[in-house]
Amino acid sequence: MKKILVTFLISLIASISLAQSGVGYVNYTSYKTHNGTGVINQYTQFPNTAAEFDILLNTANSNTTITHTGEVTLATMCNGSTATPHWGGDFYAIKFEFWFIPTETGSYSFGINSDDASDISVDGTIISTYYGGHASSGYQYGSKSMVAGTRYKIVARYQEYGGGDALYVRWSRPSAPNSYSYWNEEVTNINSTPTKKAIANFNFNTNLTATTFAVGSALSSAGLVDITTSLDSNKVASGVKASTTSGGVEWCVIYQYDATNQRYRIGIDSREVNGILSTPSSISSLQLFDLWDGPVTFNSYDANGWTEVYVYTATQFNFSGSTFSSNIRAGNGFYGLQAEFTFSQLSTYKPQSITLTTTNTISTLYNSIVTVTDVYLAFKELANGGIFGNQSGNEFGYGIQYKNADVNEDGAFNEKDCFALLQHLTGAKTLVDTFNLNKTLRIIAQTRYDSIGKSNWNAFTTPLGSSYSFDINTGKSIDSLNFTMAWKGDANLSHSSTPKSNNLTSMSVRAASVSNEINASILTEVIGDSVYAYITLDPLAQNVVGAQFQLNYDNLVLTFKGIKFTTKGAPTNFATDKGAYVNLGSLISDGSTSLDNTTTYKVSFSSSSKLNNMLGLVSIGTTDAVNKSGQSLKIRMN
Amino acid sequence: MRSIKIIISCCIIFIISCTKIQPTPITQVSQDVFSTSQSSVTNGMEIVVNLKTAGVYTLTMGDSTTNQVVTRERFNGKVGENKLKIYTNTLSTKYLYLLLEDQYKTKVARTSITVN
Numbered sequence: 001m002k003k004i005l006v007t008f009l010i011s012l013i014a015s016i017s018l019a020q021s022g023v024g025y026v027n028y029t030s031y032k033t034h035n036g037t038g039v040i041n042q043y044t045q046f047p048n049t050a051a052e053f054d055i056l057l058n059t060a061n062s063n064t065t066i067t068h069t070g071e072v073t074l075a076t077m078c079n080g081s082t083a084t085p086h087w088g089g090d091f092y093a094i095k096f097e098f099w100f101i102p103t104e105t106g107s108y109s110f111g112i113n114s115d116d117a118s119d120i121s122v123d124g125t126i127i128s129t130y131y132g133g134h135a136s137s138g139y140q141y142g143s144k145s146m147v148a149g150t151r152y153k154i155v156a157r158y159q160e161y162g163g164g165d166a167l168y169v170r171w172s173r174p175s176a177p178n179s180y181s182y183w184n185e186e187v188t189n190i191n192s193t194p195t196k197k198a199i200a201n202f203n204f205n206t207n208l209t210a211t212t213f214a215v216g217s218a219l220s221s222a223g224l225v226d227i228t229t230s231l232d233s234n235k236v237a238s239g240v241k242a243s244t245t246s247g248g249v250e251w252c253v254i255y256q257y258d259a260t261n262q263r264y265r266i267g268i269d270s271r272e273v274n275g276i277l278s279t280p281s282s283i284s285s286l287q288l289f290d291l292w293d294g295p296v297t298f299n300s301y302d303a304n305g306w307t308e309v310y311v312y313t314a315t316q317f318n319f320s321g322s323t324f325s326s327n328i329r330a331g332n333g334f335y336g337l338q339a340e341f342t343f344s345q346l347s348t349y350k351p352q353s354i355t356l357t358t359t360n361t362i363s364t365l366y367n368s369i370v371t372v373t374d375v376y377l378a379f380k381e382l383a384n385g386g387i388f389g390n391q392s393g394n395e396f397g398y399g400i401q402y403k404n405a406d407v408n409e410d411g412a413f414n415e416k417d418c419f420a421l422l423q424h425l426t427g428a429k430t431l432v433d434t435f436n437l438n439k440t441l442r443i444i445a446q447t448r449y450d451s452i453g454k455s456n457w458n459a460f461t462t463p464l465g466s467s468y469s470f471d472i473n474t475g476k477s478i479d480s481l482n483f484t485m486a487w488k489g490d491a492n493l494s495h496s497s498t499p500k501s502n503n504l505t506s507m508s509v510r511a512a513s514v515s516n517e518i519n520a521s522i523l524t525e526v527i528g529d530s531v532y533a534y535i536t537l538d539p540l541a542q543n544v545v546g547a548q549f550q551l552n553y554d555n556l557v558l559t560f561k562g563i564k565f566t567t568k569g570a571p572t573n574f575a576t577d578k579g580a581y582v583n584l585g586s587l588i589s590d591g592s593t594s595l596d597n598t599t600t601y602k603v604s605f606s607s608s609s610k611l612n613n614m615l616g617l618v619s620i621g622t623t624d625a626v627n628k629s630g631q632s633l634k635i636r637m638n
Numbered sequence: 639m640r641s642i643k644i645i646i647s648c649c650i651i652f653i654i655s656c657t658k659i660q661p662t663p664i665t666q667v668s669q670d671v672f673s674t675s676q677s678s679v680t681n682g683m684e685i686v687v688n689l690k691t692a693g694v695y696t697l698t699m700g701d702s703t704t705n706q707v708v709t710r711e712r713f714n715g716k717v718g719e720n721k722l723k724i725y726t727n728t729l730s731t732k733y734l735y736l737l738l739e740d741q742y743k744t745k746v747a748r749t750s751i752t753v754n
Contacts, residue, residue, distance in 0.1 A: 523711075619699070
């Protein structure tokens, strides 16, 4: 029993120890400088520039050696502690490195104070310095504009020649510029790859309930869901990064800037590559002093000459302002760089994919998505499209309406689509062979959705589907993905996301708003062995050209027998038995006449057993109506 | 000895937690829904409507939230107790009102029902 307890305690302590790495920790490298005795034959007592600091820490100098490496808490770095392992009490230097992931977007102010010299850089750019020999007598500040969730590499370094020794680091956030401290949650050690997180934000139409949809977990009422657990966190090899440190030999050449192609041609002496990189063509990234840190395009490899890459940039390198200027020699049409190269394998996340699911029965939901209003609006848009159909009508306000209405998906909105919509409405032929999200829905990135205009919608090729593929190699620790939803056949955008207005679209969607009401009533009764439901319409003052009712019935008791339409004019009347409800109504697609208050639908059912009464066996589900102007009307059942 | 006691206690708890509790059969009785302001109803439940005069009446079920009529039935009422069934399988809303009117659409009674 004692053994078990001891084993458990050891495991617990071990797990606590392991948990110490990561957030709130920084890496350090400690150096013995001045040969540990104070000699100044290779560099001065105190660095007065970043370049002098580089020289101080350059182990190519025999007076500088690395003595310790490891991790310490952020507080150890920030609060003047000398607890970070280092050489002796004098003649040492420490370089701290860590990832900084801001929690806010805006200007961060970093302060550094030290005894003796110190500086701090963000992504290779020095932002604050306190060079020279001195006590820790005050903070020196520099600011950096940052984006929340983006990962920045910060290096803070200080050196001690003699006497007192200390380093202080602090920063303020954009929301409180004068409030300085240090926050563990914004810092993680350099060896720790932050767990990639992603949040999906679906822009739902108000006619849909977000919580009935899920990506792994159910969406919040606002359409948000953390999809981190749905991500594939495995990385794959994606090229090699070449990195440089200052050296004594010109292993690198940068040729004159090619303004025509906006690029530099850069040569790496192949003796730096040979025997190290089996495939020099795999070089895809380059860190070149403080001149460039980013992607490159491989050009050529000559085992006895140069390995060449291109850096594409519209901004020319700042040679004269480089902190490595002493390692850069301006030649005739080129620069020679005294640089030593190291190579590291790069890896990237695989392409990601999420799948949206729903607890809704799509066949039922779809009955309220594609309705009589969509069909009428599509016909009206088509009729207004000119006698050759080559003009844009004036019913659709957004490009996505054409995409939704192009139900045969041939890239053209025409009469074929309108009749397919009509066939769907009347039950002659449904728009999809299977009712599921994969056949009825498009998931589209919000920015893409907002760019779909009336003139470019047919170039928009996102297929129907409940899955969405995306990339998380964004450099951020948290990706926010904004999605929209567009439904096939949803011409009036009653259930699709409403696009933001832009110069590609107009401001209004004529049929999307519900601004008018009409009345209808229902009455049921048992007569003999049959039961009947009567629906009557009262258009009030509206010119109603279409009406649609979902009449639910209890199929355990009733069987649909038929319907008798009483309508004026020659509308297209329809009634389709869907098993648990009847989809019924009328449509005057050319708007030539309208439905009046004599409009009645008499629906008959037979019952499986003798009924005395039927209250609730038949009830009204969703309804829709449309007027001659294409406005969707709300049917008030009374 | 102490371990044995603990094991026995755990077994007892396990056995108790796994014992299926048999529901007590409920005898369904007709409910005079209009005699109370709020009733719970289930599918196929019988309700009692007491009428003072015979004639054609309508029972309307509506959504208490939206005030939209969901269904309405016409029936011939007799004086005294009228037993009617109420069906709930087709209803998508839980909170409803029940309105009894005579043939002149004069309100006779109204109550609230909750579908269980």
